[in-house]
Amino acid sequence: MTTPENARTLPAWAREVELSLPLHPQILLSGNVRDLYPLVTAGDDEVDLVDLPEMVWTVVSRRGYAAMLVLNPVTARVDVRSADKPPEWTAPLLSTVYDTPAAISGLLVQVVQNREAPVALALPYTARLAPAEGLLEPADRALLTRAEVLGHQATPTRGAGAAGTMAPFNTIVWACERQEELHALFPIGSPMLRVIPVPRPTLDVRATAAQFLFKDSSSDQRKARAHAIGEVTHDMTVRDVIACGKLARDRGLPADRYADAARLLQVGITDDPWSATRLREKIKKAEDYLNARVLGQERAVRKAVDILVRSAVGLNGAHTSSSPNRPRGVLFLAGPTGVGKTELAKAIASLVLGGDAEPHRFDMSEFRADEAHQRLIGAPPGYVGYAAGGELTNLVRANPVSVLLFDEIDKAHPRIFDLFLQILEDGRLTDGRGATVYFTECFLIFTSNLGVSEAKAPDGGPAPAAVTPTVSYHTQPAQVERMLRDAFTHFFNQTLGRPELRNRFGDSYVVLDYIRPHVAPRILTKAVESVAARVSRVHDLRLDVRPDVETKLGDIMLERLEDGGRAIGTLVETVVVNPLSRWIFDQAPAPGSVVTLTSIAGSDGDWRVEVN
Incomplete structure (x- = not known):
């Protein structure tokens, strides 16, 4: 037995369509219009799923419409839905081909001018009727103009409608996924057109x-x-x-x-990489591994491991009832330059993805311009680069399990932060072409040196602002963390005016301390050992460094701790690698030889080594 249409419960947007039928001759449905929609039969909870035309027909048939015509872009003809035999006047319409704007204009006229029982006309692919960008052909312009005029000329039908209700119009139902796909001449602002959003399902x-x-x-x-x-x-x-x-x-x-x-x-x-036994076993040893890669940052490493563990067991964001699709993990690394922020990100990528994997890095200082966000998600339709898509969305679509590094995030244009708000909250992003990309399996790492220095306007006029250090490696670690956290809070609350984004980072904010004097010798030893390993691998030579050379390197190093661990690497490159390279180039020692550095001498730009 056929279920009466009025016994079925309609979605909220469909009920709004029903209320609009006697008030608006045209309706635009936008949003989730390519979906299926549940119809629940009252009493027995029976559920049917119908597409958009079927749902619209369910609505208009309840209001006594005799038929609904649906323009089919595949066949270029109209399909008909009716409870009984379609009205006789529609018979010629069913045999006509509507493959030109002029033909579609004629169809609109015949439907609107019907004076018998009301009918509806649905155009499910409205955005395809006329191009959204560029100059319109005369026929396309005539179609959009006629559509607007017919809306103003429409009058309620004199035919039968549902008993006890206002007489409806012959209704034109347009449908598109995004209103921006419609040409500017589409009568979106007409008082005769009701715009009804079709939301994604709750x-x-x-x-x-x-x-x-x-x-x-x-x-x-x-x-x-x-x-x-x-x-x-x-x-x-x-x-x-x-x-x-x-x-x-x-x-x-x-x-x-x-x-x-x-x-x-x-x-x-198909599988959850975060729950894999291999990764879980590696995370159990993660603290030792990361501390070996990033020296002197035990507290930051411990916090990073906590977040990795939380990601592995799928509890990131478990404290909130909002979207369960948040990224697997988020880490915000703050601290002075050269203290290991980028190295920690690389170590996490290697730990999670294995081998010599690197994080996918975005230098946010390259995204200062207003339109820079288009590089990440792609240009909108009609703009240069639309077909190429976005760097970030393309990357995550191709690599759904990724470690993403957004370096110096505070340097990005404020509009970029709107994208991150959506990623951190919903775990998804819509690119310029309307496709959704999910960050559910991604681990996001942000770095910043906010609070390390501040810009001071000079006294002498509009010259560029000077940068004044606010903390140094002489500052106590607890004070460094407090000042950097205050700068982090001020940046998001006052500078950006986006405290909600700061809240999305939650407890993922981690401060890396300066390289302290007791840590620096370990970094120096690691750098020298790296040089020795490279000399052995490339030239088959064993490099031996005398203790007094190491002592002198250490003395020079302590003068440069302000610039962090990267300065130690630069020191080794300048004082050891450059003169040693010249010596190997000039002397060409035999493979298997022992090269002993007995002394170093000189100054910046002119360092020399003595070799036995």
Whole structure:
């Protein structure tokens, strides 16, 4: 037995369509218009899923419409829906080909001028009727002009409508995913056009739709399984929810593993790399590994390991009821230059991804311009570079499991931070072409030296501001952390005016201290050992450094600690590597020889070594 249409519960946007029928001759549906929508039969909780034209027909048929015509862009003809036989006057319309703007204009006129029982005309691909950018052809311009004029000329029909209701118009129903896809001449601002957004499904809608998958189960079991699927499909469409359920059923996944099917649909990976035994075993030893890579930053390493552990067990963001699709991990590394921020990011990438993996690095000082965000997500339609997509979205789409390093994030243009707000909150980003990219399996690392120095306006006029240090390696570690954290808070609260973004970082803010005198010798030894290893590998020579040479290097090093560990590496390169390279080039020692550095002498720009 056919279920009466008025016995079915409509989505909120469809109820708004129903209320608009006697008030607006034209309706524009925008947003999630390519989805499926649940229709629930009152009394027995039976769920059916219908597409947009079928949902619109369900609505208009409840209001007594005799038929609904749907322009099919594949066949260039109109399909018809009606409860009984379609009105006779529509017969010629069904045999006509509508492959030109003029033909579609004629169709609009005939529908609007119908004076019998009301009918509706749906155009599901409105944005394809006329190009959104550039000059319109005369026929396209005439189509959009006629559409607007017909809206103003429309009058309610004299034919039969639903009993006891206002007489409806012959309704034109336009549909597009994004309003910006429509040409500027489309009558979006016309008072005769009602714009109704079709939202992405909420948890309740997703859970209701998922019941369609379990028709043969008991009511309680059906609702429990459907709710489990709804929970793990945050921000997905109903089509994706159904695909997720079918995938889970096909693989025999229990309810507690529906997230695996959702992950496959979102990011294209079948297994959870963060729960792999290999990674878990490595994280157990992560503190020793990271401390060996980043010297003298034990506190920062301990905090980084806490976040890695939280990521591995899937509890990042567990304290909040918001989006479960947040990135796997977020780390904000602050501190002076040369203290190991970038090296810690590299070590985490190697730990998570294995081998010699590197983080995907974005130097945010390159994103200072207002339009720089387009480099990350791609240019909008009609702009240069639209087809290429965005650097960030393309990268994550191709590498859904990634460690992303955003270096010197405070140097980026303020508009860039709007993108990060969306990534940190929802774990997704929409590129310039409208495609969604998920960051669910990504580990995000931000670096900054906010608070290390501040700009001071000079006394003598509009010259460039001078940069004055606010902390140094003479400052006590606790004071360094307090001052840098205050600068971090001031930047997001006052400078950017985005305290909500600061809150998204939560406890992931970690301060790396200056390289202290007791740590510096270990960094120096590591640098010298690296030089010896390279000399052995490239030239088959054994490098031996005398203790007095190491002592002198240490003395020079202590004078340069203000610039951090990178300055120690530069010191070794300048004082040891450069003169040693000249000696090897000139003397060409035989492979297998022992090269002993007996002394170093000179000054910046003219260092010499004595070799035995």
